[in-house]
Amino acid sequence: MVHPRGLRFLAPLVACLTVCTPQQIRYEPVALAAPVADPIEAVVYLIGDAGEVNEARDAVLTHLRQDIESVSRLLASPPITVAFLGDNVYDQGLPTDPTEEDTEKLAGQVRALGTGPNVRGVFLPGNHDWANGASVLEGQAAIARQRDWVERVAPGRDIRFLPGDGCPGPATLDVGASVHLVLIDTEWLLRSPEQHCGSADDFYARLSADLRMNRERPVVLLSHHPLVSGGPHGGNVALLERGPFVYYLARKAGAAIQDLSSRRYATMVRRLRAAIAASGVRPLAQAAGHDHTLQVIGMAESDAPAFQLVSGAAAKSERSRRVDGGRFATDGFGYMRLDFTPEDVALTVFARDLGGGEVRAVFACLLSVNGNFGACPEAGLASAAR
Amino acid sequence: MREGAVQSPLGSARLVCVAGVTLSLLLLRPPTEVTAQFSEPCELTCAAVLGATGFVAATGTAIALGRLTGGMSTVNQGLWVWGGTFGALVGGGIALSGDGERQHRAIYGAGLGALAGAVAGFTIEALRTRGDEPGVLSGTFIGATTGALLGGVYSALTYSDSAQSSVQLFALRLTF
Numbered sequence: 001m002v003h004p005r006g007l008r009f010l011a012p013l014v015a016c017l018t019v020c021t022p023q024q025i026r027y028e029p030v031a032l033a034a035p036v037a038d039p040i041e042a043v044v045y046l047i048g049d050a051g052e053v054n055e056a057r058d059a060v061l062t063h064l065r066q067d068i069e070s071v072s073r074l075l076a077s078p079p080i081t082v083a084f085l086g087d088n089v090y091d092q093g094l095p096t097d098p099t100e101e102d103t104e105k106l107a108g109q110v111r112a113l114g115t116g117p118n119v120r121g122v123f124l125p126g127n128h129d130w131a132n133g134a135s136v137l138e139g140q141a142a143i144a145r146q147r148d149w150v151e152r153v154a155p156g157r158d159i160r161f162l163p164g165d166g167c168p169g170p171a172t173l174d175v176g177a178s179v180h181l182v183l184i185d186t187e188w189l190l191r192s193p194e195q196h197c198g199s200a201d202d203f204y205a206r207l208s209a210d211l212r213m214n215r216e217r218p219v220v221l222l223s224h225h226p227l228v229s230g231g232p233h234g235g236n237v238a239l240l241e242r243g244p245f246v247y248y249l250a251r252k253a254g255a256a257i258q259d260l261s262s263r264r265y266a267t268m269v270r271r272l273r274a275a276i277a278a279s280g281v282r283p284l285a286q287a288a289g290h291d292h293t294l295q296v297i298g299m300a301e302s303d304a305p306a307f308q309l310v311s312g313a314a315a316k317s318e319r320s321r322r323v324d325g326g327r328f329a330t331d332g333f334g335y336m337r338l339d340f341t342p343e344d345v346a347l348t349v350f351a352r353d354l355g356g357g358e359v360r361a362v363f364a365c366l367l368s369v370n371g372n373f374g375a376c377p378e379a380g381l382a383s384a385a386r
Numbered sequence: 387m388r389e390g391a392v393q394s395p396l397g398s399a400r401l402v403c404v405a406g407v408t409l410s411l412l413l414l415r416p417p418t419e420v421t422a423q424f425s426e427p428c429e430l431t432c433a434a435v436l437g438a439t440g441f442v443a444a445t446g447t448a449i450a451l452g453r454l455t456g457g458m459s460t461v462n463q464g465l466w467v468w469g470g471t472f473g474a475l476v477g478g479g480i481a482l483s484g485d486g487e488r489q490h491r492a493i494y495g496a497g498l499g500a501l502a503g504a505v506a507g508f509t510i511e512a513l514r515t516r517g518d519e520p521g522v523l524s525g526t527f528i529g530a531t532t533g534a535l536l537g538g539v540y541s542a543l544t545y546s547d548s549a550q551s552s553v554q555l556f557a558l559r560l561t562f
Contacts, residue, residue, distance in 0.1 A: 133459035190457075235519065246445050246468050247461060253527060254520035255452025255464065261520035262457030 023236055023321035025329050026382035029362040040078045040339045042176035043071055044220065047335035048085030048289020050314035051105045051128060056333040057315035059352055061112040063359035064335055067350070068114050071337075077118045079176045084109055085289035085311060086126025086187075086224030093129045093142035094149060103149065110153055120158040122173060123150050125166075126224035126289065127187045127258055136193040140166030163188075167197035170207050179340050180214040182207070182283070186225035189268045190257055204275040211279035218345060220338070221286040226260075226310050227269050228299070230323035231291025233259050258290070277303035284345060284367060285309050287336070292316035294334050294349055296327040296363065298376065307367055307376075309347070311336045317354055328363040328379045338367075347376070401522055405512030408505060428490050435497040436479040439534050442500050444472035446531030449524050475534075482542065492542035499537020504530035 047064060050057055068080060089105045106123075113121045129146055130139035147164035163169035168188040173181040184207070192200045211219060230236055237251050254261030260269070276283065283305040289312030297308040310320075313333050320329045334351030349363040365376035448468040452458045458467075479496075482489035507529015508522060515521035 133463070244465075246441075246448065247464065249445050249523070249527065250448055250452060250458075250464050252520060253449045253453070253524035255449045255458055255524070257452075257457025257459055259457070263453060264456035267456075 024319035024331050025230070025322040025326065027328050027330065027363070027379035028382050030328070030364055030379050040341055042179045042340040043078050043080045044175055044179065044181070044338040044340070045080070045082040045335060046085060046287045046309060046311040046338070047082065047314050048224070048312035049087040049126070049292055049316055050084060050109050051087050051089040052315040053101070053104055053108060054315055056317070056352065057108065059359055060314050060333050060335060061108055063350060065112045065114050067337065068112075068116065068119055072114075072116045072118060077116070080116070080119045081173065081175045081181065082113055082119065082121050083181070083222050083287065084121065084123045085222065085287060086124045087128040087289060087312070088123050088126065089146060090128050091132060092134070093131045093139075094146040096145070098149070106146070106149060107153070110150070110159060113157070113159070121160070122183065123159075123161045124183055124222055124224055125161075125163070125185050125187055130187045136191055136195070139187070168200070168203045170203070170210055172210060175340070178217050178342070180217055180219045182210060182219060182221050184221065184223040186223040186268065190225070190264050200271070204271055207272070207275045208279040211276065211281040211283065215281045218340060219281065219283040221283050221305060223286070223288050225265070225268070225290050226288035226308055227272065227286055227304065228297055228308050228323060229260060229291045229293070229310050230295060230320040230326065230329060231293045231310065232318050233291045234320075234323070235259070235261055236319060236321045273303040276305070282306060287311060291320065292318040293320040293329060293331060294336065294351055295320055295323070295329040296347065296349065296365070296376070297323055298325040298327055300325065309336055313351070326378060327365065327376055330362060332362070334359060334362070399517060401512045401517035401519070405509045409509045409513070432490055432493050436476060436493050439493070439496045439500050439538075440472050440475040440479070442504070442527065443475050443531040443534040444468045446527035447471040450528045450531065453524050453528075488542055488545040491545050492538045495541025496534045496538030499533035499535070500530040501533070502537070503533020506533070
């Protein structure tokens with residue numbers, strides 16, 4: 001029997017367990033949505049933060065390659081684009097004299113593309129690819145090194161690094177005739193250095209203009225940093241989880257530039273949304289990594305993309321709490337796939353449990369740019385999370 | 387709450403409510419006389435207050451720097467700022483040890499200033515940002531830091547052997 005005085009020691013323990021552990025919303029896996037009836041015109045894979053070699057990443061990349069091959073085989077070879085959403089090389093980007101270990105971080109991702117002629121790979125820059133906190137010039141040099149490596153590694157293959165000049169872009173890619181991808185270097189936007197890339201104002205004007213020109217087809221914004229997230233960069237950090245108490249306080253208070261609560265990050269999100277509003281064109285989704293989670297979030301406001309897709313869990317895992325508009329989230333390792341038909345866009349989330357096991361489809365729904373969220377309802381909460 | 391907004395465990399409305407009540411109590415309650423002094427000798431208490439105030443003020447300085455510059459890029463950057471500030475503040479407190487009464491008074495003033503600044507920062511930011519969690523937290527720590535510096539410096543500079551002084555702190559009148 002526990003002595004009543006012993007209970008005094010339990011109280012801080014219980015309090016610590018609630019504050020020291022970041023929250024993780026738990027959803028039941030969703031049975032796959034009915035296959036779309038129309039022919040698939042284009043497929044886009046979203047996979048982020050894959051720049052660390054480990055067993056979980058190997059499983060995810062192997063599954064990605066198999067899925068690409070099966071899509072190519074079964075669906076009359078639609079054009080496929082695989083977007084690697086930044087942080088392709090941890091921890092400081094590609095060094096001047098890369099070792100085999102450094103290049104393997106990229107080579108594993110390139111191998112996952114397979115050999116199909118209809119498959120295109122595109123790498124985006126993340127904060128770690130920018131040499132993670134180094135000077136702007138050092139960061140841009142690291143970006144140039146990675147771009148050169150990626151674009152030379154497989155001659156004859158369509159593998160690009162965009163935007164690859166250490167400037168914000170936007171770079172654009174069309175997947176087939178019906179899908180328009182807009183690629184943005186959000187690390188540049190966070191830093192906004194005054195140099196040859198022009199001003200941030202110029203960038204936002206170019207973004208609005210590009211959206212206006214592509215109002216007739218689905219647009220997906222791709223960048224490393226998300227607009228919303230329930231992960232650690234969105235404030236879901238726990239006491240003593242990653243270091244001293246002061247680190248927790250500083251992140252909670254918005255003192256770290258890579259967190260959504262920092263002034264620069266908040267300004268970037270506000271201005272991206274203003275550019276969307278100015279264009280009068282609502283993107284279908286903004287896909288990003290940065291937080292090492294898989295999250296599907298509906299965004300109701302007209303100045304935001306209809307969906308935020310956070311797919312940054314190729315090699316690392318973190319927890320995410322519930323976000324308003326959330327449809328699904330998991331701390332498993334994985335990636336996402338978008339199938340575009342003339343009428344629908346089908347999203348499938350593939351993930352592997354933290355503890356291991358097979359990568360499998362854990363969530364699927366149809367995305368609509370018109371704010372009709374009925375086809376993409378929130379998954380049911382797992383019984384333990386109710 | 388808008389779509390995509392992270393749900394705060396504290397709740398914005400609750401923070402605003404707490405801030406409103408705090409502000410009302412501070413401004414409307416009649417002054418209460420408090421004779422607050424450290425017991426003599428004040429070794430352990432003074433050291434604890436100095437350490438706690440230094441921690442809060444160093445954290446507030448790191449947060450202020452992060453907020454003012456748009457955000458710190460690396461963990462090390464924050465830790466250097468924090469460590470430097472903590473060392474300077476605690477070193478300053480220890481440097482007064484040759485003048486015991488003045489040291490006690492400065493530490494006491496810094497501690498009270500930090501407390502008052504934290505309350506003021508919390509209240510102002512909770513009302514100004516309508517309960518935005520990072521804003522309230524940073525406001526609390528930056529307020530505490532400002533209060534600690536002002537309180538410590540004021541108390542050290544105005545120390546006198548003979549005269550007893552008092553400070554009005556919201557609804558409290560603190561006698562030194």
